[in-house]
Amino acid sequence: MANQTGRTSQAQARLSQVSNHLGGGAAKKGRQALLEKHPDDIVVTCALRTPFTKGGKGGFKDTAAADLLVGTFKALIERSGIDPKLVDDIAVGAVLAPGGGATEFRAAALAAGFPVTTSAKSINRQCSSSLQACVDIANAIKSGMIEIGIGAGAESMSQQYGPQAVTEFSELLENHKEAANCKVPMGVLSEKMAKAKGIPRSEQDAFAAASYQKAVIAQKKGLFDKEIAPLTVKWTDPKTDEEKEITVSRDDGVRDGITAESLGKIRPAFAKDGSIHAGNASQISDGAAAVLLMKRSTAERIGQKVIGKFVQASVVGVPPLLMGVGPAAAIPVVLEKTGLNKDDVDIWEINEAFASQCVFCIKELGIPMEKVNPKGGAIAFGHPLGVTGARQVSTLLTELRRTGQRIGVTSMCVGTGMGMAAVWVAE
């Protein structure tokens, strides 16, 4: 028997030697290389989200971020069929929660049915928090630190949006020009950027109206159903003050009948002669999303169905006042890393923080408008800050799989001046 074991490990060693001969040398890049399947690929076996609801009045206005997270985790466990004991670590992106939400997210994991051995952390990289959470988990799996993990995001803008989310700047920071720029409100700096980059209001309104129209069609066709996990919560009727139990199953920010003309009538929000208003900026929303990640070899071993894989991510800093250009800075870097040409990408999920910055990035990158956000974006159904990164993964993989396409990029601009992007492959 001992001899048998020796034989097996010897054959293993020889096999891995030959596979090293093949894998080594100049790393293969480009679309074809990305489509290859390898046992050490970091794959997604489940990606879903709650519906997004309007801040302050939507279905989740009375639900804490952690409660949304519990619901998301429960749905993830149910849909994927994963044994919660196998999940080693959970990273949750959140922007507004005091203390990053670290305490309540760990509690949420326990409440959702994960054992005490499953660890949890919170991550805040502003609007890319949950993409960063997914990337952190993927990297931890790649390095061997963990085997199975969840990248997630949870945000209740209804309950936690406000000045308390940022600490007062010290004199030192206030007196440093670029540092002080970090706290200029998003709307104000986007207004300036739209002017500086020459994106006219008409173009912004047309883009925003298209986002609504795409989302309406997608919702009517039920294209969000696969990525959304409905959630039953308590909700207080503002008219009667009566507490009810409701089941939220669709994004309530999506409105029918919006056109560039109807948006053209709205008064600008940040400057009298400005171009940005409630209709061409992302909505304030509540929601949560989660992505289950592991190696392909692990997925095959425990019988998880692979729906896509994570390839590579990039993060790049830009001037704080030009934070909206983030995707235009981060996307070329991730394409370079993966050897992809922009024509190789089938779907782009670029977050619509503001129509102005999104239009600018699309033009700057020279990508065809019809490949961007085919089911609409944050303007139509909301941008719960820390959730968007993980939301994009579920939206992207669902749409790629539905249309039989393969390669997608998710990207967003990040407050204080950064851009993040990631390449995903649907299977």
Next chain:
Amino acid sequence: MLEFRTQGFNGYSVKYSPFFDSRIAVAASANFGLVGNGRVYILGLTPNGIVAEKYFDTQDSLFDTTWSETNEHQLLTAGGDGSVKLFDINLSEFPVQSWTEHAREVFSVHWNLVSKDTFLSSSWDGTIKIWNPNTANSLTTLPTHSCTYSAQFSPHSPTILSSVSSDSHLRIFDLRTPASASNHLTLNIPIHTPPKPRMGAAAPVGIPPSEALTHDWNKYRDTIIATAGVDRLIRTFDIRAPAQGPIAVLAGHEYAVRRITWSPHLSDILLSASYDMTCRVWTDGSAMGAGGPAKQENMLEAQNMILGGGREMGRMGRHTEFVTGVDWCLFGAEGWCASTGWDERVLVWDCRAIMQ
């Protein structure tokens, strides 16, 4: 093109006899050399095609073979169980001698071409051993500390030998030097050293080390050695100027190069066998009028590595699996060669037919 099937055994090495132009030895292994038996074939080239004159079976995989330079009936094999065996084709079944000092797979065996009384073996255990066929133990052990895929005596000097290994280094040993702390090691050349910057081409930076799988001494220019391996590039080095980096770099193979061998007839021509299922003929650009300017439309990533004016002169793509062994016939018209691979085939062909 002549063909022989090594049914059930995947080829690893092929060698022409230095005594007969019609005799070839092939080392092969069952199950792709991962687990199982090995077999060394003695093939005869006859008017009726290739026939197996004899074969010997071994307990473990065989990765290399080489003919004795003193006895036309004897040949050596490199075994997966760490053994080096000497077979005599006048005897049946068993080896004349078996040496089992290596702790892991032996990947190469090579006979001393000048003094002809010694041979060497190199192994995954990180050593090269020098042997005399008449003694039971090795004469010398030279450490390389990394899996040594290929080792050879110089064809020009009885005491100089070389090796390449998985640590991306080309080593030269001279047995005339005192053993001392360096164990006869006289040169240790990093194969991944980028070429010197040239006019019109920036020096490539950050070339990562990669496993070197094969090398060969030029048969005419006594200081020139070619190496190749996992990074798919064939390089030539001049051991008189070890710090200079490669003097020629040939790019083209799409996967790792498993075996290279210089022509016994022409000083600038070499043959390669690769995991990309092709054998290719190259000139290193050293012969007058050979090569010519590098092709400009070639937008390979490794372009600024290409050096020395060498080029691919032709390729043989008849193998349907990894090609692992290739060798030149020493006799007759310049250009006959034999190749073997994981497709269980030995092909004998004239490379002049594929050269452009």
